[in-house]
Amino acid sequence: MSQTAQASSVAVPRRTMRQWLKRPSTIAFLMTLPLILLIGLLVLYPAGYAIHLATLNKGMTRFVGFGNFEFLFGRETFWMVVKQSCIFAITAVVFKAIIGFVVAHFVHNIPSKGQRKWRGMLLVPWVIPPAMSTLAWLWLFDPSYSAFNWVLAQFGADPVPWTGDAYWARFSVILVNIWIGSPFFMIMYLAALKSVPDQLYEAALIDGANWWQRIWYITLPMMRNIIAITALFSLIVTFANFDIVRILTAGGPLDLTHVFATWSFLVGIESGDIPLGASVSLFMMPFLAIAAVIILRDVVKRGSQA
Amino acid sequence: MAEVSLHKVVKRYEGVEAVRGIDLTIGDKEFVVLVGPSGCGKSTTLRMIAGLEEITDGAIQIDGTVVNDVPPKDRDIAMVFQNYALYPHMTVSENMSFGLRLKRFPKDEIRRRVDEAARILNIEDLLERKPRQLSGGQRQRVAMGRAIVRNPKVFLFDEPLSNLDAKLRVQMRTEIKRVHQQVPVTTVYVTHDQVEAMTLADRVVVMNDGVIEQVGAPNELYHSPRTRFVAGFIGSPSMNFLRCKLDREGEDLMVRLADGVALTLPAESRERYREHVGRELVLGLRPEHLTETRPPRNGEVVAPFPAVPDVVEPMGMDTLVYFRVGREEVCARMDPSANPRVGEPITLAANLARMHLLDPGSGLVLGTRPTG
Ligand SMILES: Nc1ncnc2c1ncn2[C@@H]1O[C@H](COP(=O)(O)OP(=O)(O)OP(=O)(O)O)[C@@H](O)[C@H]1O
Ligand SMILES: [Mg+2]
Numbered sequence: 001m002s003q004t005a006q007a008s009s010v011a012v013p014r015r016t017m018r019q020w021l022k023r024p025s026t027i028a029f030l031m032t033l034p035l036i037l038l039i040g041l042l043v044l045y046p047a048g049y050a051i052h053l054a055t056l057n058k059g060m061t062r063f064v065g066f067g068n069f070e071f072l073f074g075r076e077t078f079w080m081v082v083k084q085s086c087i088f089a090i091t092a093v094v095f096k097a098i099i100g101f102v103v104a105h106f107v108h109n110i111p112s113k114g115q116r117k118w119r120g121m122l123l124v125p126w127v128i129p130p131a132m133s134t135l136a137w138l139w140l141f142d143p144s145y146s147a148f149n150w151v152l153a154q155f156g157a158d159p160v161p162w163t164g165d166a167y168w169a170r171f172s173v174i175l176v177n178i179w180i181g182s183p184f185f186m187i188m189y190l191a192a193l194k195s196v197p198d199q200l201y202e203a204a205l206i207d208g209a210n211w212w213q214r215i216w217y218i219t220l221p222m223m224r225n226i227i228a229i230t231a232l233f234s235l236i237v238t239f240a241n242f243d244i245v246r247i248l249t250a251g252g253p254l255d256l257t258h259v260f261a262t263w264s265f266l267v268g269i270e271s272g273d274i275p276l277g278a279s280v281s282l283f284m285m286p287f288l289a290i291a292a293v294i295i296l297r298d299v300v301k302r303g304s305q306a
Numbered sequence: 307m308a309e310v311s312l313h314k315v316v317k318r319y320e321g322v323e324a325v326r327g328i329d330l331t332i333g334d335k336e337f338v339v340l341v342g343p344s345g346c347g348k349s350t351t352l353r354m355i356a357g358l359e360e361i362t363d364g365a366i367q368i369d370g371t372v373v374n375d376v377p378p379k380d381r382d383i384a385m386v387f388q389n390y391a392l393y394p395h396m397t398v399s400e401n402m403s404f405g406l407r408l409k410r411f412p413k414d415e416i417r418r419r420v421d422e423a424a425r426i427l428n429i430e431d432l433l434e435r436k437p438r439q440l441s442g443g444q445r446q447r448v449a450m451g452r453a454i455v456r457n458p459k460v461f462l463f464d465e466p467l468s469n470l471d472a473k474l475r476v477q478m479r480t481e482i483k484r485v486h487q488q489v490p491v492t493t494v495y496v497t498h499d500q501v502e503a504m505t506l507a508d509r510v511v512v513m514n515d516g517v518i519e520q521v522g523a524p525n526e527l528y529h530s531p532r533t534r535f536v537a538g539f540i541g542s543p544s545m546n547f548l549r550c551k552l553d554r555e556g557e558d559l560m561v562r563l564a565d566g567v568a569l570t571l572p573a574e575s576r577e578r579y580r581e582h583v584g585r586e587l588v589l590g591l592r593p594e595h596l597t598e599t600r601p602p603r604n605g606e607v608v609a610p611f612p613a614v615p616d617v618v619e620p621m622g623m624d625t626l627v628y629f630r631v632g633r634e635e636v637c638a639r640m641d642p643s644a645n646p647r648v649g650e651p652i653t654l655a656a657n658l659a660r661m662h663l664l665d666p667g668s669g670l671v672l673g674t675r676p677t678g
Contacts, residue, residue: 202387206378209379
């Protein structure tokens with residue numbers, strides 16, 4: 001390399017291969033190439049393979065094009081899963097965002113001495129493996145022996161079929177998802193809050209803003225990028241959620257709590273129609289991709305002008 | 307009418323007393339500068355006036371009302387921060403109008419005030435820009451604009467120029483003075499730069515270690531400082547302090563310096579210092595009163611002062627000469643034409659009409675009234 005570099009630095013300017021190799025952007029590309037290949041291998045290959053699978057028939061012997069999708073679109077259960085996935089993901093993300101924001105505010109206002117402790121404790125739901133914490137919730141939700149129903153009984157209320165009734169089951173899976181996911185929002189928002197200079201709040205205080213106006217006119221605009229990115233990220237992850245639903249309700253009752261991942265697992269692995277399962281899990285991809293492009297473009301635009 | 311007065315104001319943080327009992331009255335439309343070294347409690351005092359910091363003890367009045375428990379927004383003040391604190395996501399005009407919009411002023415009134423302030427500050431072309439598209443000086447103007455449009459009773463400035471480069475600082479200093487002349491509002495201005503203090507202020511408040519050392523017009527502080535701290539703080543290069551002994555020789559009083567140089571005091575100062583004869587004192591003499599020998603101007607009484615320059619610093623307008631008297635370093639300010647050279651003995655002229663004698667223990671300047 002060094003020889004070529006020396007050679008071309010004295011040579012008459014000429015668009016040569018050597019010069020091209022010498023350009024910083026080329027070097028940067030070459031240096032990141034191993035990582036690009038690795039990512040390609042680990043991400044693109046499975047994704048490509050999933051797309052390939054989705055175009056085969058049940059026996060994986062014949063190419064059927066969009067046949068699997070046509071079949072899915074004709075099934076009521078599929079549209080129910082679409083609906084439930086959207087309700088699940090959107091409700092959960094909205095509440096995670098709100099709770100994360102409120103809690104982040106509280107933690108932000110705790111004097112810095114006690115803050116570490118609180119931050120650590122509040123992160124616990126996010127840190128323990130979801131499968132395990134969901135199991136704990138499963139016990140809490142148990143219709144006859146659980147803590148929740150016991151407490152309700154103490155107040156003379158009827159026991160609630162937490163995972164048995166369709167509406168309560170939807171409520172429960174969303175609740176657990178919020179419980180697990182809020183700390184992530186909390187920590188992201190806390191970092192964002194800390195990056196807002198105190199003097200902006202003091203200036204706003206002097207300008208006559210009350211606390212709500214300070215949040216609306218200072219905090220939120222200053223945090224917009226973080227809010228957008230966190231929500232997008234969480235939306236994608238929540239749409240793809242598997243473990244909570246699988247453990248808590250396994251999609252029941254009557255498939256009413258299925259989301260894409262669990263239903264695709266049911267169809268593809270448990271019922272043995274892998275191409276159909278792949279089609280289910282691929283369905284959301286274009287929508288999420290579009291959402292991601294829109295949100296990220298907005299972030300980049302604002303980032304360059306803010 | 308907006309008078310600001312502080313009565314025995316104290317600010318205690320756990321452990322430290324940042325402000326230790328301040329009494330000060332700032333008149334209507336007066337421009338008062340708080341000046342002092344880092345950590346002396348200037349910002350704390352200003353922030354207590356603004357209401358951003360609680361008052362531990364004492365009282366602050368604005369316009370005759372005690373405002374100790376009045377929140378900042380109801381004090382009718384505007385503040386310009388050191389790092390401007392402009393809202394980064396708002397345009398210049400949105401930044402300036404924010405306070406008015408919160409108070410639900412009519413649109414055309416807001417428009418009128420913003421345009422007026424922009425005209426005064428020469429930022430009419432910048433109204434649609436975001437703060438990050440502005441230079442430091444422009445941001446400074448916008449921050450002032452934000453204060454002006456509110457039309458407050460009191461302007462508060464906390465080191466507004468310290469983030470600017472030296473040239474811009476001088477320019478903005480003039481600008482602030484001009485704005486105050488156009489929009490005369492009671493102003494409290496904090497800085498640690500004594501030149502800024504002297505040039506801007508109607509009255510300067512020198513603070514040190516949480517207390518006020520002296521309050522006075524710039525010239526008063528320069529000519530009759532009451533304490534060693536003020537004497538050393540005001541003026542640049544700062545006043546020379548030399549250990550000396552006050553002796554009598556017949557009718558004359560004279561100060562004897564460490565290396566034996568004796569300077570005879572002018573007749574007018576005899577009365578002032580007579581009671582201190584025989585004491586060890588400190589002589590305070592500004593560099594500009596220790597010059598090359600020249601025909602005395604009217605009223606000047608000069609005493610010859612021998613020196614051997616250690617360091618010579620040409621400044622253009624004059625040349626600073628450093629030399630030693632005993633173990634103390636002394637600075638003299640000479641005309642460049644005198645052309646002093648390192649190591650070559652010269653005779654300087656000490657203008658003793660402008661000297662001060664200080665008590666080495668208390669640091670008080672003798673012959674002036676004590677601070678109060
Ligand atoms: N929040 C705080 N907690 C504890 N001590 C503080 C706090 N704010 C200021 N102090 C102390 O109070 C004293 C005065 O601080 P202040 O900010 O008023 O100084 P200043 O005169 O403005 O100095 P500078 O020129 O550096 O801005 C300092 O000793 C500082 O350490
Ligand atoms: Mg300060």
